[in-house]
Amino acid sequence: MPHNSSARKHGGEHSDGGGSASKIQRVKAGRVSEDNEKKSSSKRLKDVEISVPIVYGTISFWLGKKANEYHSHKWTVYVRGATNEDLGVVIKRVVFTLHPSFSNPTRAVESPPFELSESGWGEFEIVITIHFHNDVCDKQLDLYHHLKLYPEDESGTQSTKKPVVVETYDEMVFSEPSESFFARVQNHPAVIVPRLPASFNLPPPESIDDMNERKRGDTNDHPLSQWFMNFSEADELLKLAAARQQVQAHIARIKRQMIVKFLGLDDRG
Structure with missing residues (x-):
């Protein structure tokens, strides 16, 4: 947090050094409303579920000799594919809500990689709000992550090269997906889809604005990928x-x- 925030807090799930702490959830993300279904002219697939594994978390580095009273760490909060694929095929934008002492604490990231980097000295809870494309889900998904800057063993020596990593593995489950959504993601490596009968003909996938301009699998070459936990x-x-x-x-x-x-x-x- 910046200098005008409260004292740093400790708690929540965390990991010392380059290791990762994780927990597993399974979130039902809902389905497309009838209004959006009519707008997209796409029917829903009954008794079908699409699962999108994601990981969200933070990686924080101690600044060492560059640290001062108000900026002791640099950190990045993110939402990524479980195997680092581009999630832009499902997610439209991600909004990160930081501690109110930050300038402009509500930050929207409109395209992948869905991440935000900052610096400060305190720990706090970050709200991560995921917004989906219209044919995916009408409702937003709110996730909560505790930023961890300091190793579990505070008597240990901090390192500028070995970060504190905290990640959570999650699965977003979409029941009765629209045909357009299913068609768009059926061969995407970040999405788990069931097999449909060979006789079932899906419509051609609908394009998403700027989708062609996005680098597929953009997080595979992410500069922090060496610290990502493998799920x-x-x-x-x-x-x-x-x-x-x-x-x-x-x-x-x-x-x-x-x-x-x-x-x-x-x-x-």
């Missing part, structure tokens, strides 16, 4: 399998305890 479906499946094994082992222990207790009661009888 993959395979990793999540491994985590789920490990959790299932732990649950099964716990159930087996409880069953053994119940059997032993039951047999003990019988022996006393």
